[in-house]
Amino acid sequence: MTAPRLGPAPSALADRLPAPPAAWAYMVRCADGSLYSGWTNDLARRLHAHKTGRGGAKYTHGHGAVKLAYAERCADRSAALRREAALKKLDKAAKEALAAAWQRDHAVTLRPAALSDAPAVNALYGWYVTHSTATFQYKVPTLEEQRASMAAAMAAAPFLVAQDASGRLCGYACAHPWHTREAYAWDAELTIYCDPDCVGQGVGAKLYGALIPALREQGYCNAVALVAHPNPESEAFHRAMGFRKVGTEPRTGYKFGTWLDLQYWWLDLRPGNDAPAPVRLPGRPQE
Numbered sequence: 001m002t003a004p005r006l007g008p009a010p011s012a013l014a015d016r017l018p019a020p021p022a023a024w025a026y027m028v029r030c031a032d033g034s035l036y037s038g039w040t041n042d043l044a045r046r047l048h049a050h051k052t053g054r055g056g057a058k059y060t061h062g063h064g065a066v067k068l069a070y071a072e073r074c075a076d077r078s079a080a081l082r083r084e085a086a087l088k089k090l091d092k093a094a095k096e097a098l099a100a101a102w103q104r105d106h107a108v109t110l111r112p113a114a115l116s117d118a119p120a121v122n123a124l125y126g127w128y129v130t131h132s133t134a135t136f137q138y139k140v141p142t143l144e145e146q147r148a149s150m151a152a153a154m155a156a157a158p159f160l161v162a163q164d165a166s167g168r169l170c171g172y173a174c175a176h177p178w179h180t181r182e183a184y185a186w187d188a189e190l191t192i193y194c195d196p197d198c199v200g201q202g203v204g205a206k207l208y209g210a211l212i213p214a215l216r217e218q219g220y221c222n223a224v225a226l227v228a229h230p231n232p233e234s235e236a237f238h239r240a241m242g243f244r245k246v247g248t249e250p251r252t253g254y255k256f257g258t259w260l261d262l263q264y265w266w267l268d269l270r271p272g273n274d275a276p277a278p279v280r281l282p283g284r285p286q287e
């Protein structure tokens, strides 16, 4: 008798690779032009607290809307605290010089991806495969698999990458056909990942800000994002980008020793009941 074929073994908590503890020294610019220095172990959350006034510093509450002006990843909490103290001691001119240099180096630009971006895209995505439940994938794709996946996405819609002044990949966004049957041809499933060091800094909004109008222009009528729950950052992000939660598949994925729900976040690209024109598909992907 032949033994039954088995599917993947469930991924245990121990399979999750430990992420190095984050520690940042940073400056934010307030609406009145002043610079506030601080430290944090969660830059995205801290920035959001400064922006919303919920849990941010007293100083930034009193000085209007804030924008990240400088960020430096430190080895650990005590290094970040020391760096914060040093930043606070700098005079205005020295702070402005640091902020200007940081702004120049971290200016994020978008461009269409080429298949030669596959190694960088795979390294970024692979981080989430091994550290996070944001993706239900257990194993980092091979380069060939990543190239094939990118080519499939590029055949459906623009595949956009965000990079900084040094060319480092800060994030990417793309779209795949939601289902293969013909009647689904106007529905695009979106994918977006930002480098863990770049989250909460406007990269995602920039990527969706370009991808969504492009999908609309191509003739897609609906965009859907599949968000593993819990992922409060992605939920808040999709809500802020105009998506609404339309459903949840309960307990549908198992990763790192936990059952996870899957939420469907929906954006009507072309509301109305008129018959749609065929979607215009891009040409062959660039090498």
Ligand SMILES: CC(C)(COP(=O)(O)OP(=O)(O)OC[C@H]1O[C@@H](n2cnc3c(N)ncnc32)[C@H](O)[C@@H]1OP(=O)(O)O)[C@@H](O)C(=O)NCCC(=O)NCCS
Pocket (backbone or CB within 6 Å): 044, 045, 048, 051, 128, 134, 192, 193, 194, 195, 198, 199, 200, 201, 202, 203, 204, 205, 206, 225, 226, 227, 228, 231, 232, 233, 234, 236, 237, 238, 240, 241
């Ligand atoms: C989800 C993700 C793509 C969002 O991109 P991002 O660059 O971090 O988001 P942005 O800085 O552009 O935020 C845009 C808006 O989303 C909301 N938002 C983003 N992160 C948030 C957070 N941590 N808390 C609350 N609101 C948040 C805010 O309204 C924000 O606008 P504001 O900065 O003016 O307040 C990014 O965080 C990411 O890559 N996360 C890990 C991978 C992942 O979960 N991908 C999605 C899989 S479905």
